[in-house]
Amino acid sequence: xTEFKIVDVILPVCLPDERTVQSVxxxxxxxxxxxxxxxxxxxxxxxxxxxxxxxxxxxxxHIRPEQFDHxxxxxxxxxxxxxxxxxxxxxxxxxxxxxxxxxxxxxFQDERVGAAYARQLPSGDSGSIERFTRTFxxxxxxxxxxxxxxxxxxxxxxxxxxxxxxxxxxxxMSLGGFESRTIFNEDMIMxxxxxxxxxxIAYTAEAQxxxxxxxxxxxxxxxxxxxxxxxxxxxxxxxxxxxETEGIRLVKLTAAYLLKAGKPxxxxxxxxxxxxxxxxxxxxxxxxxxxxxxxLRCTLNPGYWKREERK
Numbered sequence: 001x002t003e004f005k006i007v008d009v010i011l012p013v014c015l016p017d018e019r020t021v022q023s024v025x026x027x028x029x030x031x032x033x034x035x036x037x038x039x040x041x042x043x044x045x046x047x048x049x050x051x052x053x054x055x056x057x058x059x060x061x062h063i064r065p066e067q068f069d070h071x072x073x074x075x076x077x078x079x080x081x082x083x084x085x086x087x088x089x090x091x092x093x094x095x096x097x098x099x100x101x102x103x104x105x106x107x108f109q110d111e112r113v114g115a116a117y118a119r120q121l122p123s124g125d126s127g128s129i130e131r132f133t134r135t136f137x138x139x140x141x142x143x144x145x146x147x148x149x150x151x152x153x154x155x156x157x158x159x160x161x162x163x164x165x166x167x168x169x170x171x172x173m174s175l176g177g178f179e180s181r182t183i184f185n186e187d188m189i190m191x192x193x194x195x196x197x198x199x200x201i202a203y204t205a206e207a208q209x210x211x212x213x214x215x216x217x218x219x220x221x222x223x224x225x226x227x228x229x230x231x232x233x234x235x236x237x238x239x240x241x242x243x244e245t246e247g248i249r250l251v252k253l254t255a256a257y258l259l260k261a262g263k264p265x266x267x268x269x270x271x272x273x274x275x276x277x278x279x280x281x282x283x284x285x286x287x288x289x290x291x292x293x294x295x296l297r298c299t300l301n302p303g304y305w306k307r308e309e310r311k
Contacts, residue, residue, distance in 0.1 A: 004032060005084045006035050006083040007033075007085045007087060007101060007166075009034055009038070010087070011038065011039045011040070011077075011089050012068070012077070012090070012091070014041070014065070016047065016091050017091075019091070021050050023091070023095060024051060024054060024058065026094070026098070027101075028054065028058075029098050030100060030101040030102065031102045032105055034087075036081065037058045037059070038059050038077045038080050038081060039059070039060045040077055041060060042062075042063055042068045047060075066303055068303070069181055069182065071180060071182035071189075072180040074162065074186060078173075078177055078178075083169060085108065085166055085167065085168060085169060086172065087104065088166075093164050093209040093211040095209055096121065096210060100164070100208065103118075103204055103208075104116050106204070106206075107166075108202075110200065112200050113201070113202045114167065114199035115160055115190070115191060115202070116165065116166045117160045117161050117165035117202075118207040119140075119203075119208045120134055120161065120163055120164070120210075121134060121208055128257075128258060129254060129270055129273065130213065130214070132257050138205070142205040143202075144200050145157050145200060145203070146195060146200045147195050147196065147198070150241075154241055155246060158201070158238075159188060159191070159201075159203075160187045160190070164209045164211070171197075171199055174197075175194065178190055182233075183226050183233075185227055185231070189234050192234075192237035192238070193237065196237075219300070220277050220280065225280040225283055225298045225299055227280075227281065228280070228287070231284075231285075232285055247281075251274045255267050283298055284298070
């Protein structure tokens with residue numbers, strides 16, 4: 001007889017829609033039972049009533065938008081839970097089938113695995129560039145990563161995505177949980193600490209969610225600005241590990257893929273998107289030299305800067 005560990009799902013939402021409702025329904029029907037789903041909502045006025053009546057296993061907390069923080073809000077969910085394992089998801093990630101939790105939990109049979117993250121598949125309306133990017137970042141082969149992989153993988157050793165990721169709570173708590181105040185990238189910061197503490201990160205390709213982006217150049221610029229800020233603010237994790245090398249490799253491989261697929265015209269938007277990412281990343285690396293008004297124009301998270309004075 002299978003021994004099930006207690007697993008809770010923590011789901012921060014803002015303006016949840018029908019896709020979010022479908023995701024919660026699928027989580028409630030998993031082959032590996034979910035104990036509770038903690039939804040932390042930042043916009044009560046637009047909250048679907050169906051979520052409030054789906055199941056007694058769904059627990060909803062409303063907070064003000066200005067209270068939201070990428071790390072702090074997720075840690076708030078961890079403090080609500082008494083489970084042995086925590087699964088974090090985003091509201092736009094849709095489980096492919098009822099085996100998502102089962103496949104994620106299989107990774108924890110290795111006692112040294114502190115976190116496991118799912119494969120993200122592109123949605124049906126994704127373009128060629130996004131489809132290739134998803135395959136690049138989330139290949140069909142699973143892999144367990146440890147500190148020994150740093151020379152080969154570099155920053156990808158710390159890669160982990162809270163679009164769908166599970167954490168062994170004992171390890172999570174021993175490392176202090178997610179940062180109470182972080183602009184972005186709370187998942188990789190935690191993954192870095194897990195690896196540096198001698199534990200492992202499992203990429204579990206059998207666990208799958210549909211999750212992809214359709215961002216324009218300006219949003220890509222802002223996202224990468226915030227990404228760089230998070231890395232600068234956590235040198236204990238990212239100092240000495242270059243991110244640009246992996247980005248350049250992705251651009252080259254994507255361009256080669258587009259040529260092979262007979263879509264050379266799509267190299268133009270690839271160049272524009274890649275340039276936007278690079279410009280945002282470089283500015284983010286030097287955010288301390290920028291005036292406050294410019295930082296607010298460059299970030300996706302103005303609330304982060306407004307909550308406290310920053311030099």
